[in-house]
Amino acid sequence: METLGLYFEDFPVGKTGRSVGKTVTLTDIQFFKEMSGWPDYVISGKQAAPEMQITMISAGLMTRQGFYEGTLVGIINNDWRYAMPVFAGDTLKISYVVADAIPTKKGNKGIIVFKIRTYNQRNETVAEGEMKTMMLTRVNKPS
C-alpha cells in the first residue's frame, strides 16, 4: 500500500517548509501540567506553557506536514533553546530547513536533521530547535 509519507531521499539539504498555526489554549496548558506533573509556571501573573510543551507542539506542527506518515522510524534527538514564554492565546507556527541528511550504512534508512524555528503571531521566535529523525529510504518503498 502506498504511504502518504516522504522518504529519506525526498529531503535534500536546504529544503524548507512552514506549518499551519496552532493556538495554545489555557486548557492545553492545564492538561499538559496535569499529565506531565509539571508545576505551575506563572510569568507576570499569566500561566505560561511549560517549555517541553513548546517542544511537543513544535514537533506536532512538523507531524502535520504529513511527511512522517509510514516513513518515520523514530525521532532520535531533540535539542531546543527557548527564547521567550508562550501564553494562552498565542498562536504558534514553525518553519524548518533540512540542515543535513545522512544515510545509514545499510542504506535502508537515513537521518534527517531539521533546524526548526517556532514563532508566535507577532513573528517573534519563541524557540529554536534541532530535530534528528530517522526516516526510511526508498529501498523500503512498495513496488
Add this chain to the structure above:
Amino acid sequence: MKACKLLLKKENLNSTNPVISRYMENYSELMKIGSLLETKEQLFYEKDLLMGILWEGDAQLHTNWPGMEKSPFGKVIVHGNSVTSKVVGQLLRMYFAEADKVIINDLGVSYVGAVNIGDRIKGSFTIVGFDKTSKDSRMLLDFEVKKNKDTVVSKGKMTIQVVERR
C-alpha cells in the same frame, strides 16, 4: 558524587511539609556541582500516550497496535518527549518546589531506547555547572533516564534558571 536524597514519600509538596522545610534549610548545600538529583520511579500507563497524541500527533508508532507488532519495536512505544516531560516535570516538583519559578533555557535529549506501557522510568540529573553571569544563576545539568532500573532510554542536558522567591 553526592546523592541528594529528598525523601518525598508523600505528594504533599507545599512549604508547610516538614520534609521540605528541612530540605530547604540544606538547599544551598545540596545544589552544588556534582550533586545527583534523582526522581522517583514512574510507571507508564496507556494514558501516558495521550500527551504525545494530543500535541505531537504522530499515530503510527504510538497508536497503531497491530502495525507496531510487526515493527522492530514489537509494540506501541511512548513518545520520547512525553517521557522527558514527565521526568523533568517531576524533577521540578521534587527539587525546586520552593522556587518562584524555574525557566528552562535549553534542553537537549537523545533517545536511545524505547519506552513501552508498563515500563518504570526514573531520571538521574547531575549538576555539572553554574553560569553566574546571568541575573539569576543558571544551573547546568546532565541527565540520564532509565527504564526498569538498568536500561538507558535517553540522555540529555539542560540549562535551567531558578528564580527564587523575593
